[in-house]
Amino acid sequence: MFIVEMQSITKRFGDLLANDHVNFELRKGEIHALLxxxxxxKTTLMRVLYGLYHPDSGVIKVKDRPVVIHSPKDAIQLGIGMVTQHFALVPPLTVAENVVLGYQNSFVLNQAQIEESVAEAARRFGVEINPKAIVRHLSVGQRQRVEILKALYRNAEILILDEPTAVLIPQEVEALFETLNHLKQEGLSVVFISHKLHEVTQITDRITVLRDGRVVGTVNTTEVTQKEVAAMMVGRETFGVSRIDTDTSDPKPVLEIIDLCANDDKNLPVLKNISFAVSEGEILGIAGVGGNGQKELAETICGVRRPTAGKVLVEGQDVTGKSPSDLTRAGLGRIPEDRHEGMVIHLTVTENLVLEHLDEFTRNGMLDHKAIRQYADDLIQKxxxxxxxxxITRTLSGGNMQKVLLARVLARNPKVIIAPQPTRGLDIGATDYVRQQLLEQRQRGAAILLISEDLDEILALSDRIAVMYEGEIVGTLPASEATPERLGLLMSGAVKEH
Amino acid sequence: MEAKRFPYQLVKSNTPPLWMRPLIPVLILLTTFLITAGLILTAQANPFRAYYFFLISPLSSQVSFLEVLVKSTPLMLTGVAVTFAFATGYYNIGAEGQLYAGAIAAAWLGIVLGGVPAAIAIPLMIIGGFLAGMAWALIPALLKVRLAVDEVVTTLLMNSIMAYIVSAILNGPWRDPTSGWPQSPEIAENTMFFKLIPRSRLHFGFIVGIVAIAVLWFILTQTSFGLKMRAVGLGKPAAQFAGINVGRTTLLAALISGGIAGIAGVSEVAGIQYHLIGDLSANYGYTGVIIATLGGLNAIGVFVASLFFGLIDTGAQTVSRAMGVPVYLGQVTQAVMLLVALGMYLLQRYRIVRRA
Structure with missing residues (x-):
C-alpha cells in the first residue's frame, strides 16, 4: 500500500539535528506535501531518500523492501526521481538530448530515434514539450518540464519536487499542477516540498508537516483548514519577550520606504511596492519564509541593488540609489546579510573594521596606521x-566575525540599522549577544529594521512585525497581536492583512 | 560494498605552519633535482655537477652574478606590473604587449630626444613608456569595468595584436636602412641608460626595478588606495558593500599595471638593445605572471622571485656552456622547476592525513 516508507530517519549535521526520528509514508498514486x-x-529528508545524504539511523523501504540508497544512481534504479530548483540541464543541447543524457548506452546517437522516443514519452505522460527545442531557448517553466520528463523517462514512479513553484510564474504553476494531476492518474506518486499553504491545499492529497526536524503530523488535505495547517507549521507559544515596551507617544519616523520596487538577478520583479516606516527607538521585524524578497529588500536599502521605482528616506532625506559610502554618511548602519560576503575575510580584523571609513584614517593618501590600530583596539575591547x-578575519568563529561587523556599524551610532539575518548560523551565546546589542541600540534611539527567518527572534525583539510574501508586505501587526496562527497564515500567503 | 580506498587523503588547512616556509625552497630544489637527474644522466653528464653550474656557479663570479641581476631587471618590472593588477583581482595577462607598447615609445623617444640632456631625456622616456603601456592596457580595462568582459581573454589577445604591430613597424617604416634587418634605428647615446658598473651589462634599469618594488610595497601597505586594491582583489562584493568604488579601483590598478610593464620595455630598449627588435622580450610579460604568483603578490616576494628567475635563466646558459650538454636541458630543468614550484605553492596549503 505504501510505495515508500521512511522509518525513524535521523540525520545530523554537526550539532544540528536536521531530521529527528522522522517517519514518512508515501502512498501509490498520491500527491503528498512536505510542509x-x-x-x-523537508529537503534533508528527501535528499536522504534520493541518496544525496546518508541517514545516521533509520530504515527506508521501497515497495515493502528495505533498501540502502548510496547515491542518486541507486535511487533512480529504484524508480525515484528528484527535481530541484537548480536544474541540471545542458543549455546548448536539445530537450531530447538532455533527457537521454547519461541514460543512453549506445555509442552512436541516433538523433531521430531519440527524438521520437522522447516525444513518445512526453505524449504518454502528458508533458507538453518539443523534443527538438534547444534548452537555452526555454522558459524556466519549460525547463522544469524537461527535468520532470527526464525523471519519468528513467522510469520514475516516485517523483520528488523540491519547491517546484518557487521559480515559476502563476500560469506556469497552473500548467505544472495539470501535469501533476495527470501523472497521479497514471499511478505515479509525487512528493511536493513547499511552504506555500494555498498550493499545498490545492494540489495535494495528504500533508506531512515538519518543524525543527520533527514530524508534527500527517493529515488528509480535505479534512483540515488552512488555519489548522498554519498553526501546525509555525506552532509556537507566544514568546516571552526580552524587549521592554517603551511608550513613545509621538514616534518620529527615521527610515521611510515608499513604494520600493526592485528586480532580482534575472531581472524579474522581486520587490513589489514595498512601503513601511521605522521610528526612532523602534524595531520593525520583517518575517517571512526565505526567498520571498527579504534578501533583495536589504540589498536595495543598503545600496548594493538598484531600485526600479520608489524611495528610501532617512530622516526625510532622499537617499534612493545612493552609493554605499553616501548611505553610511547619511547615518545608515548596514550589517551585511552574508558575513563572508560582507567582509573581506582574507584581510585582517583591523582592516575590515576601518574599511567603511577609510577616508577618516587617511592623511594625504597614506594610511594613519597608529590611529587605525588605536581604533581597532578600542572596538575589539568594547x-x-x-x-x-x-x-586574518577568515580564522575567526562566526560569532566573532559577526561582532566585527556589529562593531564596524554600531561604533558609528547610526540613526538607522539594517540587520538582515543577524544571528543566522551563530551559537546561542553569540545569538544572545547580537540580540542584546540590537536592543541596546533601540534603547539609544536607533530605528532598526530586523529581517529574520527565525520567528522566535522576530517575536522576541520586534515592536511591530511585517510579513513578506512573494515580494510584498502582506500584513503588519503590533507585536502584541502577532499570534503564531496569524503569522503563519500571512507567511504562507493564505491571507493578506492591511 | 564500497571499494577499498587509499588510506591517506589531502585535507586543506588554513595556514601552513611557520616552520614550513624556509623548507619550501629546499623541497622545490630537491624535487626538481630528482625529476631531472635522469634526464641529465641520459645526456651523459653528472647531475651534481650540472646543478652546481645551474645554481651555484652563476653566483660565484662577479661577471655572472651581475648577469643574474641583468636578467632579473625586466622580470622585477613585469612582476611588479602583474602584482598591481592581480592584487586587485584584475587578471592582466597582457604585460607582454604592454611591455612592447612601452618599448615602441622608448625607441621613438630615443630618436627624437637626441639633443636633450640625459637627465631630462631619460625621465621623459620612462614617463613615455609608462603612458604607452597604460594606453595599451586601457582598452581591456575599460571593457572589464564597463561591460564585464573577461580581462584574461582581452589582455591576452592584445598581446597578439601588439606582436603584429611591432612586426609591421619593424618591417615597414623602421626597418634598418643600412643593414635591412627588421630593427629600429639605434637610439641616441644620451638616451641610453647608463651602466651601474663599468664594462658590465648592468644598467640603470635595475635601479628602476628596485624603485618599482619599493613603490609596490609602499602603495600596497601604506596607502588607503592599496588597502582598497587588496579589498577589491580579495572580496569584491564586500568591498562594494563597504563603499569602495570597485570599478575605479580596478581601472586605476589595471592602468598602473600596464604602465609599469611599459617601463620594462623602456628598460630593455634603453638599457640592453638600443633598438626595438621583435625578440626584445623573452616572454618577460608572461614570466611576470609566474613571478607575481610565486611572490605571493607582495613586494618582497616579487623581488626574491625575480632574482631567483634571473639566477636560473643565467644558470641554464652556464650549464650548457660548461658541460657541453644541449641548451634545452637547462630550459627543461627550468620548466620543471617552475612546475614543481607552482605545485608546492599549491600543496603547502594541504596536510596529509590518514582516513578515518
Whole structure:
C-alpha cells in the first residue's frame, strides 16, 4: 500500500539535528506535501531518500523492501526521481538530448530515434514539450518540464519536487499542477516540498508537516483548514519577550520606504511596492519564509541593488540609489546579510573594521596606521571580539566575525540599522549577544529594521512585525497581536492583512 | 560494498605552519633535482655537477652574478606590473604587449630626444613608456569595468595584436636602412641608460626595478588606495558593500599595471638593445605572471622571485656552456622547476592525513 516508507530517519549535521526520528509514508498514486518553514528538515529528508545524504539511523523501504540508497544512481534504479530548483540541464543541447543524457548506452546517437522516443514519452505522460527545442531557448517553466520528463523517462514512479513553484510564474504553476494531476492518474506518486499553504491545499492529497526536524503530523488535505495547517507549521507559544515596551507617544519616523520596487538577478520583479516606516527607538521585524524578497529588500536599502521605482528616506532625506559610502554618511548602519560576503575575510580584523571609513584614517593618501590600530583596539575591547587586531578575519568563529561587523556599524551610532539575518548560523551565546546589542541600540534611539527567518527572534525583539510574501508586505501587526496562527497564515500567503 | 580506498587523503588547512616556509625552497630544489637527474644522466653528464653550474656557479663570479641581476631587471618590472593588477583581482595577462607598447615609445623617444640632456631625456622616456603601456592596457580595462568582459581573454589577445604591430613597424617604416634587418634605428647615446658598473651589462634599469618594488610595497601597505586594491582583489562584493568604488579601483590598478610593464620595455630598449627588435622580450610579460604568483603578490616576494628567475635563466646558459650538454636541458630543468614550484605553492596549503 505504501510505495515508500521512511522509518525513524535521523540525520545530523554537526550539532544540528536536521531530521529527528522522522517517519514518512508515501502512498501509490498520491500527491503528498512536505510542509514546513526553512530549516524544518523537508529537503534533508528527501535528499536522504534520493541518496544525496546518508541517514545516521533509520530504515527506508521501497515497495515493502528495505533498501540502502548510496547515491542518486541507486535511487533512480529504484524508480525515484528528484527535481530541484537548480536544474541540471545542458543549455546548448536539445530537450531530447538532455533527457537521454547519461541514460543512453549506445555509442552512436541516433538523433531521430531519440527524438521520437522522447516525444513518445512526453505524449504518454502528458508533458507538453518539443523534443527538438534547444534548452537555452526555454522558459524556466519549460525547463522544469524537461527535468520532470527526464525523471519519468528513467522510469520514475516516485517523483520528488523540491519547491517546484518557487521559480515559476502563476500560469506556469497552473500548467505544472495539470501535469501533476495527470501523472497521479497514471499511478505515479509525487512528493511536493513547499511552504506555500494555498498550493499545498490545492494540489495535494495528504500533508506531512515538519518543524525543527520533527514530524508534527500527517493529515488528509480535505479534512483540515488552512488555519489548522498554519498553526501546525509555525506552532509556537507566544514568546516571552526580552524587549521592554517603551511608550513613545509621538514616534518620529527615521527610515521611510515608499513604494520600493526592485528586480532580482534575472531581472524579474522581486520587490513589489514595498512601503513601511521605522521610528526612532523602534524595531520593525520583517518575517517571512526565505526567498520571498527579504534578501533583495536589504540589498536595495543598503545600496548594493538598484531600485526600479520608489524611495528610501532617512530622516526625510532622499537617499534612493545612493552609493554605499553616501548611505553610511547619511547615518545608515548596514550589517551585511552574508558575513563572508560582507567582509573581506582574507584581510585582517583591523582592516575590515576601518574599511567603511577609510577616508577618516587617511592623511594625504597614506594610511594613519597608529590611529587605525588605536581604533581597532578600542572596538575589539568594547565589543568583546575574541581576536587579535592582525588576525586574518577568515580564522575567526562566526560569532566573532559577526561582532566585527556589529562593531564596524554600531561604533558609528547610526540613526538607522539594517540587520538582515543577524544571528543566522551563530551559537546561542553569540545569538544572545547580537540580540542584546540590537536592543541596546533601540534603547539609544536607533530605528532598526530586523529581517529574520527565525520567528522566535522576530517575536522576541520586534515592536511591530511585517510579513513578506512573494515580494510584498502582506500584513503588519503590533507585536502584541502577532499570534503564531496569524503569522503563519500571512507567511504562507493564505491571507493578506492591511 | 564500497571499494577499498587509499588510506591517506589531502585535507586543506588554513595556514601552513611557520616552520614550513624556509623548507619550501629546499623541497622545490630537491624535487626538481630528482625529476631531472635522469634526464641529465641520459645526456651523459653528472647531475651534481650540472646543478652546481645551474645554481651555484652563476653566483660565484662577479661577471655572472651581475648577469643574474641583468636578467632579473625586466622580470622585477613585469612582476611588479602583474602584482598591481592581480592584487586587485584584475587578471592582466597582457604585460607582454604592454611591455612592447612601452618599448615602441622608448625607441621613438630615443630618436627624437637626441639633443636633450640625459637627465631630462631619460625621465621623459620612462614617463613615455609608462603612458604607452597604460594606453595599451586601457582598452581591456575599460571593457572589464564597463561591460564585464573577461580581462584574461582581452589582455591576452592584445598581446597578439601588439606582436603584429611591432612586426609591421619593424618591417615597414623602421626597418634598418643600412643593414635591412627588421630593427629600429639605434637610439641616441644620451638616451641610453647608463651602466651601474663599468664594462658590465648592468644598467640603470635595475635601479628602476628596485624603485618599482619599493613603490609596490609602499602603495600596497601604506596607502588607503592599496588597502582598497587588496579589498577589491580579495572580496569584491564586500568591498562594494563597504563603499569602495570597485570599478575605479580596478581601472586605476589595471592602468598602473600596464604602465609599469611599459617601463620594462623602456628598460630593455634603453638599457640592453638600443633598438626595438621583435625578440626584445623573452616572454618577460608572461614570466611576470609566474613571478607575481610565486611572490605571493607582495613586494618582497616579487623581488626574491625575480632574482631567483634571473639566477636560473643565467644558470641554464652556464650549464650548457660548461658541460657541453644541449641548451634545452637547462630550459627543461627550468620548466620543471617552475612546475614543481607552482605545485608546492599549491600543496603547502594541504596536510596529509590518514582516513578515518
Amino acid at each position: 514546513g518553514e526553512n530549516g524544518a528538515g 565589543f568583546q571580539i575574541k581576536a587579535k587586531p592582525n588576525d
